[in-house]
Amino acid sequence: xxxxxxxxxxxxxxxxxxxxxSRDPRAPVVAVAVxxxxxxxxxxEGRTGFAHLFEHLMFQGSVSLEKMEHxxxxxxxxxxxxxxxxxxxxxxxxxxxxxxxxxxxxxEADRMRSPRxxxxxxxxxxxxxxxxxxxxxxxxxxxxxxxxxLPPVMFDTFPNAHNGYGDFVDLESATLDDARGFFGRYYAPxxxxxxxTGDVDVAEALRLVERHFGDIPAxxxxxxxxxxxxxxxxxxxxxxxxxxxxxxxxSMSWRVPDPLVETDAYLPYVVLAEVLTDGDASRLRRRLxxxxxxxxxxxxxxxxxxxxxEVRDPDVLVLTAFHPGPSDPVVAAIDEEIDRLAxxxxxxxxxxxxxxxxxxxxxxxxEPILERAQQLAVLEQQRGRAELAxxxxxxxxxVTGTQVEEAAAKLRPERRALLDLVPxxxxxxxxx
Amino acid sequence: xxTTLAPRPVPLLAPPKPMAPLAVAKQRLDSGLKxxxxxxGGAPLVELRLRVPFxxxxxxxxxxxxxxxxxxxxxTQDRSNAELASALQALGADLNARVDADRLLISGExxxxxxxxxxxxxxxxxxxxxxxxxxxxxxxxxxxxxLKISWAQPSVMAKEALLQRMFGTHPYGRDRPRPEQVAExxxxxxxxxxxxxxxxxxxxxxxxxxxxxxxAIEHAAEALSGWKATGTPSTAPxxxxxEPGPVQLVDRPGSVQSSIRVGGAALPRxxxxxxxxxxxxxxxxxxxxxxxxxxxxxxxxxxxxxxxxLRHASGSTxxxxxxxxxxxxxxxxxxxxxxxxxxxxxLPVGADELEDARQYSIGSLAxxxxxxxxxxxxxxxxxxSGLEPEWLQEHHRNLxxxxxxxxxxxxARFLAPTKLVTVVLGDADDVEPSMRTLGEVIRA
Numbered sequence: 001x002x003x004x005x006x007x008x009x010x011x012x013x014x015x016x017x018x019x020x021x022s023r024d025p026r027a028p029v030v031a032v033a034v035x036x037x038x039x040x041x042x043x044x045e046g047r048t049g050f051a052h053l054f055e056h057l058m059f060q061g062s063v064s065l066e067k068m069e070h071x072x073x074x075x076x077x078x079x080x081x082x083x084x085x086x087x088x089x090x091x092x093x094x095x096x097x098x099x100x101x102x103x104x105x106x107x108e109a110d111r112m113r114s115p116r117x118x119x120x121x122x123x124x125x126x127x128x129x130x131x132x133x134x135x136x137x138x139x140x141x142x143x144x145x146x147x148x149x150l151p152p153v154m155f156d157t158f159p160n161a162h163n164g165y166g167d168f169v170d171l172e173s174a175t176l177d178d179a180r181g182f183f184g185r186y187y188a189p190x191x192x193x194x195x196x197t198g199d200v201d202v203a204e205a206l207r208l209v210e211r212h213f214g215d216i217p218a219x220x221x222x223x224x225x226x227x228x229x230x231x232x233x234x235x236x237x238x239x240x241x242x243x244x245x246x247x248x249x250x251s252m253s254w255r256v257p258d259p260l261v262e263t264d265a266y267l268p269y270v271v272l273a274e275v276l277t278d279g280d281a282s283r284l285r286r287r288l289x290x291x292x293x294x295x296x297x298x299x300x301x302x303x304x305x306x307x308x309x310e311v312r313d314p315d316v317l318v319l320t321a322f323h324p325g326p327s328d329p330v331v332a333a334i335d336e337e338i339d340r341l342a343x344x345x346x347x348x349x350x351x352x353x354x355x356x357x358x359x360x361x362x363x364x365x366x367e368p369i370l371e372r373a374q375q376l377a378v379l380e381q382q383r384g385r386a387e388l389a390x391x392x393x394x395x396x397x398x399v400t401g402t403q404v405e406e407a408a409a410k411l412r413p414e415r416r417a418l419l420d421l422v423p424x425x426x427x428x429x430x431x432x
Numbered sequence: 433x434x435t436t437l438a439p440r441p442v443p444l445l446a447p448p449k450p451m452a453p454l455a456v457a458k459q460r461l462d463s464g465l466k467x468x469x470x471x472x473g474g475a476p477l478v479e480l481r482l483r484v485p486f487x488x489x490x491x492x493x494x495x496x497x498x499x500x501x502x503x504x505x506x507x508t509q510d511r512s513n514a515e516l517a518s519a520l521q522a523l524g525a526d527l528n529a530r531v532d533a534d535r536l537l538i539s540g541e542x543x544x545x546x547x548x549x550x551x552x553x554x555x556x557x558x559x560x561x562x563x564x565x566x567x568x569x570x571x572x573x574x575x576x577x578x579l580k581i582s583w584a585q586p587s588v589m590a591k592e593a594l595l596q597r598m599f600g601t602h603p604y605g606r607d608r609p610r611p612e613q614v615a616e617x618x619x620x621x622x623x624x625x626x627x628x629x630x631x632x633x634x635x636x637x638x639x640x641x642x643x644x645x646x647x648a649i650e651h652a653a654e655a656l657s658g659w660k661a662t663g664t665p666s667t668a669p670x671x672x673x674x675e676p677g678p679v680q681l682v683d684r685p686g687s688v689q690s691s692i693r694v695g696g697a698a699l700p701r702x703x704x705x706x707x708x709x710x711x712x713x714x715x716x717x718x719x720x721x722x723x724x725x726x727x728x729x730x731x732x733x734x735x736x737x738x739x740x741x742l743r744h745a746s747g748s749t750x751x752x753x754x755x756x757x758x759x760x761x762x763x764x765x766x767x768x769x770x771x772x773x774x775x776x777x778x779l780p781v782g783a784d785e786l787e788d789a790r791q792y793s794i795g796s797l798a799x800x801x802x803x804x805x806x807x808x809x810x811x812x813x814x815x816x817s818g819l820e821p822e823w824l825q826e827h828h829r830n831l832x833x834x835x836x837x838x839x840x841x842x843x844a845r846f847l848a849p850t851k852l853v854t855v856v857l858g859d860a861d862d863v864e865p866s867m868r869t870l871g872e873v874i875r876a
Contacts, residue, residue: 026473079799199449245581245584246580
């Protein structure tokens with residue numbers, strides 16, 4: 001497996017803002033990402049979906065910008081933008097021609113200084129977010145499956161278990177005071193990482209960062225509460241009815257080691273997920289899709305949001321399968337295959353080919369500078385080591401077959417949460 | 433500290449960097465296959481795209497084509513499906529095939545050192561895909577189930593309804609087959625179709641990545657020398673004119689949103705008026721800073737992600753406007769969309785609006801080709817339109833000179849509501865009465 005090293009320059013401003021800059025002059029473009037250490041798992045009870053709603057409000061104007069101006073300044077510079085809300089962070093980013101670097105920094109600093117929060121934009125964005133939830137969850141088959149529907153089976157505490165897109169009642173109850181409080185508490189410069197990747201002069205970029213972010217007043221940074229929950233001590237199984245789905249599906253999850261504290265123990269699970277589900281050569285596809293013809297597709301990954309290196313503890317390995325027939329034979333076959341891996345071990349060559357594919361995918365994922373800027377930001381924020389972006393494929397190649405087999409042996413039914421998705425039409429037709 | 437919250441001036445842009453010309457190596461092999469390669473670092477990978485012209489005459493043939501793309505990698509004389517997949521994986525590679533209205537597109541990537549191996553495996557399936565009976569039978573069942581899931585997605589249902597409304601029984605009137613038609617396709621059909629359609633003559637291979645371009649082309653020429661020209665590639669018949677008419681309502685009981693789709697004809701990239709039409713579409717609904725987004729999202733909150741795009745196929749370019757809106761505002765949203773279309777078709781755009789759209793479009797050219805996969809995607813998409821990669825520079829120049837008058841001319845030709853057709857997918861009983869207050873509605 002080849003190795004790639006991304007240069008990382010870092011700085012911390014007097015107000016606590018951490019900065020990572022990675023120069024890549026191959027194309028005349030630059031990516032700017034700001035990651036705030038606040039996400040779905042930070043929401044208070046009664047305010048499900050608030051982290052995401054607040055992300056929308058951050059685009060609605062700021063100290064120097066009217067509503068719509070943020071979008072306009074980015075796009076009139078030839079750039080694109082977005083923001084995304086994750087379990088453990090919320091990010092905002094721009095990808096632009098590199099002559100627009102200073103403008104992008106200005107736009108991010110302006111809303112870090114203070115977003116413009118009004119009753120009008122709050123009501124407007126509550127309506128927009130409701131349409132987002134309708135299009136992505138309520139009006140389509142398998143909406144939110146499993147990422148919104150499995151956590152409440154797996155976890156007991158509100159931060160880990162609740163619906164991160166939000167209940168409509170909670171969204172409609174959100175107030176400007178909530179928004180001001182949320183900003184004050186979580187959007188301090190010291191709670192953020194600013195990441196710049198692309199065609200920049202590092203010294204000049206640092207000077208611009210200082211110019212635009214330097215006088216944002218420091219504020220206290222909130223302590224992260226522990227979100228720890230004990231492992232399951234018996235299988236949990238639940239069922240959800242999907243009125244739009246034509247065929248059933250099943251999803252299951254197991255706890256995995258702490259991604260940050262126990263990285264060495266965590267990496268084998270990353271490899272395991274690929275051994276089980278990556279491509280036609282994987283264990284579960286060969287067995288369930290090709291041999292038994294029980295499922296139409298099967299997916300496996302770490303974390304409910306699919307990225308193994310953007311979450312803190314508690315984290316999970318998730319397997320999801322879409323199956324035309326009943327789920328019990330599917331679950332039984334998955335258990336058999338996991339047992340077979342744990343007891344008989346990997347086949348000759350299996351580990352090496354899986355690692356080659358993982359490395360290619362990881363390199364590919366962060367080849368675009370926008371994805372790289374975000375990866376560097378989250379690794380710096382959670383692990384203090386942006387350099388891991390280039391090192392992770394190499395670290396994964398050090399995982400041994402024994403470690404993968406031992407990880408497989410931990411995926412026992414009694415440690416599992418399992419959710420059956422039942423098509424609404426089918427459910428209504430049943431007489432039992 | 434009060435000065436901290438005083439508004440500050442937005443910084444000006446630094447001088448733009450010129451667009452660097454693309455160094456694309458090209459070679460047409462004896463078989464007629466066109467190979468293009470670009471060396472691009474960034475990751476130790478190489479991206480592969482192979483476009484094979486593939487027009488399905490009718491719905492049944494599209495179903496056979498879909499089964500072909502699903503089983504292209506299911507085995508050869510020498511290797512089973514699992515052996516092929518393992519061999520690819522060992523190269524860090526992934527290959528997948530899909531078929532649409534006018535092409536078979538094989539896409540993939542590999543660790544750069546794996547390029548010769550990936551090309552050899554590609555050649556093996558292009559020349560010798562065996563479509564074993566048991567594999568095709570099993571995959572057919574799976575594809576049927578996957579298509580059932582796909583056809584339950586409102587986005588798919590709405591798109592297919594609009595294509596059919598615009599193009600009827602023409603091949604461009606459908607993008608994916610119905611499950612019941614796939615259920616009737618067999619392995620023998622697929623083998624026959626492969627022999628008739630998977631031909632090198634009019635096909636194009638694009639390789640972009642961390643491999644010198646000349647070397648990439650040499651590898652391709654060597655690996656694919658056995659893929660011989662035979663038969664005649666398929667081409668799409670001329671598209672019929674789009675006939676305007678009443679709004680078509682497709683019932684999806686239980687929907688909580690209506691999927692509004694508006695479509696019409698547009699100019700191809702090669703037309704001298706294309707840049708002006710592109711900018712007209714931008715100002716209307718082609719990006720976030722557009723009138724459509726400002727109106728029905730940021731002002732009225734009717735929808736999350738309204739947008740308007742120009743879609744390019746080999747023999748047709750279309751305009752498509754999408755908005756998924758809350759059921760209760762279906763009629764008001766249709767009214768606002770028609771208003772914005774009518775406005776841009778009859779009134780000149782503002783100078784600032786044009787300038788913003790121009791800068792965005794020019795910037796997008798640079799962003800789109802800044803990555804290995806983005807560049808490969810862009811080259812193969814231009815090739816589908818019959819254009820060389822060098823068209824990007826030409827288009828860049830065209831964008832810089834478009835005037836307000838040229839935008840007005842193209843907007844009047846292509847964005848006028850009278851030229852467009854509208855399909856709405858939603859809970860018909862719920863939304864039809866209010867839709868009728870605006871005009872005629874026919875149920876599909």
